[in-house]
Amino acid sequence: MDEPELIMARLAEGVDLAHQGDRGAARQRLAELWTEVGEDGDALHRCAIAHSMADLQDDPKDELVWDLRALNAADLISDARVREASHAQSVAQFYPSLHLNLADVHRRLGDPEQARRHLKLGYECASTLPDDGYGQLIGSGLDRLAERLQVAQQKRL
Template sequence: MAEPDLIMARIGQGVELGQRGERAAARSLFAKIWDEIGLTGDALHRCALAHSMADVQDDVREELMWDLRALEAADSLTDERVWQAGVSGSVRGFYPSLHLNLGEAYRKLGDLERARHHLERGWAAVGVLADDGYGQMVKGGLDRLAERLRMI
């Protein structure tokens, strides 16, 4: 059995803080972890942390910066590393959510061309998701983003 990944556990604690509405506390914890792993640390840690950090930002420009970091880290991840961490599926399963978040951030910033680009990339990647709660949540998010973009 693999050793528990303490960084992923701490990121999970930050996610829980954010879900409880303690966004500032989550940002603080994520910032401490980011200082430890940095721009060149483990790609899985960078991806998970940046993806989670984006969700607790109050400024959409900061959200976008973290979403872009998450995508960059995902691009250097391997399925083997994902499986070592006990995550089911493959790296490809990360992309629908990453592109959804990027599309939404660009939409909020009024960059509709980039928003549509990431919506298309999210839809192109969505086939890897299972038809479970997570897959339905991401697909629903892509549907809502598409509707918001049609209304503009």
């Protein structure tokens, strides 16, 4: 297995630890991987690690930092790199999930304006999602978050 594939395999192992309930070990594994890849490493690896690491944070402020790292790294990924490393055809397919996560963390941090901004961006790029379980998961996540934001706004009125 070459180095890029090894990085993704190790990332998957870290995510599996989280799914097994060991968030602390998962965070440690991904933090080590982040350090190894480095701030200037492969943008696809940085995006994937940061996107996963955000989900492992206990504090929404820390989650926001990781979500922003993932978004910033995504902006540096080429479509050719995406096709080389994944089933996706374009980096554009990453953005609905990235914006969904950012919208949700902004909502939890009490910033509905930023939450709505990222929700809008997520919807705007949702047409890039494949028509499969993943696409449906992200699309329904956007819809659920839109409902939460609407309900929260109505409660304030």
